[in-house]
Amino acid sequence: MNPVAPKLRAHLGIALIGVALAVLPFVVGATFGNSWVRIVDFALLYVMLALGLNIVVGFAGLLDLGYIAFYAVGAYLYALLSSPHLALAFPAVFASAPDLPFWLVLPLGALVAGLFGVMLGAPTLKLRGDYLAIVTLGFGEIIRIFLNNLNAPLNLTNGPQGINNIAPARIAGHALSRPLELFGAQIPSVTLYYYFFLALTLLVIFVCVRLQDSRLGRAWVAIREDEVAARACGINTRNVKLLAFGLGATFGGVAGGLFAGFQGFVSPESFGLLESIMVLCMVVLGGMGNIAGVILGAVLLALLPEVLRWGAAPLQQALFGSVPVDPETLRLLLFGIALVLVMRLRPAGLWPSALRRRELAAHADGSAP
Amino acid sequence: MSLPVPSYALPALLVSVCVLAACGQQTDSAAPAAASAGAPEAADVLVVRLGHVAPLTGPQSHLGKDNENGARLAVDDLNAEHFVIGGRTARFELLGEDDQADPRQGTTVAQKLADSNVNAVIGHLNSGTTIPASRIYHDAGIVQVSPSATNPQYTRQGYKGAFRVFADDVQQGGVLGAFAVDTLRMKRIAVIDDRTAYGQGLADEFEKAAKAAGAEIVAREYTTDKATDFASILTKVKSTTPDLLFYGGMDTQAGPMARQLKTLGMAVPMLFGDGACTVEFHKLAGEGAEGSYCSLPGVPLDKMAGGSAFRDRYMAKFNTDIQLYAPYAYDAVRVVAEAMRKAGSVEADKFLPELAAIDYPGLTAEIRFDEKGDIKDGAITLYQAKSGAWTALETMGGKAQR
Amino acid sequence: MDIFIQQIINGLVLGSIYALVALGYTMVYGILGLINFAHGEVVMIGALTALTAIGVLVPAGLPGPVVVLAGLLIAIPVCMAVGFAIERVAYRPLRNAPRLAPLITAIGMSIVLQQLAMIAWGRNYHTFPALLPALPHRVMGAAITDLQIIIVVTAALLMAALLWLITRTRLGRAMRATAESPSVARLMGVDVDRVIAFTFVLGSALAAVAGVMVAANYSIAHYAMGFMLGLKAFTAAVLGGIGNVGGAMLGGLLLGVIESLGAGYIGDLTGGFLGSHYQDVFAFFVLILVLVFRPSGLMGEKVAERA
Incomplete structure (x- = not known):
């Protein structure tokens, strides 16, 4: 056995993945069109969201059904600080539209979202399982309702009308919403966003991997497995839980800021309960607690409805020779069936963590969970 | 391990996904191919591709489908009339898309239509999806006519190609x-x-x-x-x-x-x-x-020329009553077609000035646009x-x- | 004063419906420890099935209440079958799976049922014919209709019957034993699978009744109506203490009254700063407050730290 070979293989693998990720938007853009690059961009945002939620649900075992609230907080903060809305609503306070660079606004959004995470965590420390789930769900709805209604008496969020004209992120003086001329070739805006999102996604993955192997990461797992025992081992369960909420929310805030800049428009209808449930599905379907699994889940669930959007009509055409059911109806129907099937076939997720797999085997042997 | 996980399950799922993706790609390239294949026999047929976007699933889907039906009726009428643009008989195609009234899906669909090089877009239904999508249409140089978005912001973004055939709030x-x-x-x-x-x-x-x-x-x-x-x-x-x-x-x-x-x-x-x-x-x-x-x-449908006939044809074709905005969606298609006929072209930069200056007797009103793209003097x-x-x-x- | 009484009546009618739906959640939770997210869709199927049956029966010229009853009697077995199928397809195969796996299948089932209903009943809203007298009676200046009285009374009777079934019958004892510990119950000769299936069927029957009540009271039914209702009912179940049948009833009624009073008085309470658009915020706020002081809900038993 040559000890160098596996290491070399690993490096080679990383290099291959790197090259694949680098050329992906061009291949996708050339074969399927820019709309698919945009879909991949959104998939990257969902990867960030799912990884953030994975800290809370997967690592620390705290079921959170209102995670999208942090995404909303990040998005609205970015929108407020990068659009003319505040200047229009409060001309006395703001002489002109705030013009802050994204590298200042984005971390600020993350920080504020993190604070909201701790705010949510504090009153819910004593709650367990499904009680926690309903409180987080309520928290998510509360945030959405406030965003939807804070246009009076002070017009802070512009209510249901949403905030428009949000400035895109600028890198080296180039706004990402414009195509870039480089060596005579034109790189479309969605591709620029792809690299920007990819860089931040890789950063998030890196942080997650480091967290998982850290003292804190092991403390989370200890709490997930047995809170009483964890406390007996000298873990400060309160602080560790709050950190899980806070850090998870931070990632949500980053993704939210990116979403606002990318869309140029935010309104409360983007942050409904169904989005929270969707992100939770990504985490669980991919494999809770396993970073690679969560990434897989996020990519699959972000792409599947879009694949079905393209495929549902031709598929029926091929099978029945006509289109008996509306493609849109069928799209969601197949999505629902896929959720049921995947969980039936692989209850621990598509790519579960090694630890989970062992537990599951133990349960299956010992009848009762 | 006693969990019966069939080893073929996951690959099977992935394969089916890939097959679906491949199907999707085929249709994307198939449509223009079919058009060009048909071209040699009928060289004077001009294919006009119109996108239509509205929520077709979810709580507002009944209104979304109504909009799409209105637009579809207009397209069928145009094809039956052998509408002529620039001396060539036009064949209109409608690409109906679903945005689920969700702003994110609204932009995804907008990008899809921009990629498909549609000649114009009718939609979206909601202001919340219309506004973020309008940015993409504007960047791609696509003309957009919304039959039902009422938020004043939509036409106040300085986009020349954004119109609506409906009174705003x-x-x-x-x-x-x-x-x-x-x-x-x-x-x-x-x-x-x-x-x-x-x-x-x-x-x-x-x-x-x-x-x-x-x-x-x-x-x-x-x-x-x-x-x-x-x-x-x-x-x-x-x-x-x-x-x-x-x-x-x-x-x-x-x-x-x-x-x-x-x-x-x-x-x-x-x-x-x-x-x-x-x-x-x-x-x-x-x-x-x-x-x-x-x-x-607008003016009551029954008082307009062709108004009650429209209702009868709608009910005969779709076997349901008009919900709400179908006549406006119908007008949106007709007014775009009319501008194309006047310009003798389906290229946006050619027919956009004609659309901005149009005076067309629609089902719902005498359609003229002001400088923002809103309907002018709308009754x-x-x-x-x-x-x-x-x-x-x-x-x-x-x-x-x- | 009459306004206050009216708000209490509004809340009780709404709360009775929440309570009936909440029972379905709480029974399943009590026995399996999982949230049956698809339960709201069963309510929707009950409402739409009854509506279709009533649409067929109305031309027969029977008196209104008979037609509604017939519609209900058709909706109940249909919902029972749907509940049974949900358990078979989405939950039984995952009995030993990680805790969150059935949550995802439940969400999947919810989407599937909604889309199937959309294919079967279409996208349009359906109206419930006015078969029951809707003229209001006057009670101390407040208005209440016959239908609303029927709803509150029926809900109360059904809940009493359910309590009797759970505490006084053999089957109820088997249900409680299964909730306590499935493996021990099995050793004691309880057919655990049958008991669980029965729980789903029973909850679905109650959902059918709730569905018909909603459709009759608001004269409206739609394929997407189940989700919000299910969510509210689930909140009610947690408020009362999930897994506890009495708690679900209390939670349902309480949530109805809280929402009603919230919409009515939140503006006065906050000096006009918050209005009825914060109705749900108020409801969730009360829920959070209750759970902070009583982490297992109002009537939930105090669970030991080691769950």
């Missing part, structure tokens, strides 16, 4: 406010809205206009576009003894609300915007409908519910009131 709210105070002589008015971009926008503009005309707003209450129970807010309204109750929202809430008003023993007439000015409202409100008022941009008609149907009372102004 400011126009309609202003007319409604003046009607309530000057015509109906109501002094104490309660206002409810559904906290959607549409309902809140319209209710705010109505409140402004009614106050300016000298009425007192005695209550401002709120519900949601998913609610079915209005007893508690109506009870609250009851305690303020209003002469009139204005609701900004859709028929699916307005109908049950009118019914519950009656259950609570309140005899207050209701006033609505276009969202509740539907046939469906009478079904949903039952006897509670009687005496309500509503407004709809707004007021109706009253009498024995199970909306009866036109008067058609107001034509001038946008501020």
